[in-house]
Amino acid sequence: MKPQLEAIPFTENSNILAYAYEGAHFDAPWHIHPQCELTYITSSEGTKFIGDHVSNYVPGELVLLNANLPHCWKNHAQEKVSSASIVVQWNQEIITAIPEMQAIKDLLQAASHGLIFSTRSTVKILPLIKTLPQLTGTAQYLQLLQVLAQLSTLPYRKLSTAKFTKEMPWEHNNRMAKVHDFVAANYHTQIQLIAMAKLVNLSEQAFSRFFKKMMGRSFFTYLNEYRINLAAKMLVDTDYMVADIAYKCGYETLPFFFKKFKAQYGTTPTVYRKEHGSPWHQSFGPCLSR
16 A cells, blocks of 8 residues: 555646535545645545544535645545535645734644634625636635635534645555555444554564554444444444444444443434434334344
């Protein structure tokens, strides 16, 4: 696997790259780049990894990242649904050190944790973001500043607990990419620490230290968060019984699944389904879950 330092393909005499992506998958691995990034999810659902943060993503999410913040989006398999997004990336130097830019500079500083904005608050800004790929030169630069200026006035939620400001060594990104890909493919099975350590050519102790340093939590805490996020998604989007969802997400006993789910979401799987599921689920939930 190649080192996961992404080179942004800016055109000549340009410090901004804005494009609309559409494909079967979001295929960028866990990676970093020395540019800032604004990502708007147009379609598909899945899991986002921002620094040490992991959670589900849905269409309509808008996420702002400062430079050198590790990230990737992994979409779930959805029949006849493409993975689409609008991505804007820019060199930090375009935000000059003048008082008029201070609000934007403060916003980008906060974005060292990764920021997510509510879909309701960003409605008025979306037309500006969606047309950025169609612009070039001064018009694109001024519109990006307008987007960032408006975002600086909106409420946001920080994603990563850790703050990433320095470029991570390439070998660290390589290892984290392997870990993310392995978990995405094998979360429903028993995953042992020794297998993860061998995957990245470390001893078990060294792997545990490495993962804790990179993600701010143990590997098994991270694995549980990944599984519970998928379970929550399945509770809303499928008609599987709660027990089936638990087993599909890698839990061998229901009591342990219930305990972990309540610890993460503050409620039981059944109540979560009733509160977040469709009216069909709400009417027939007792027949589908335990």
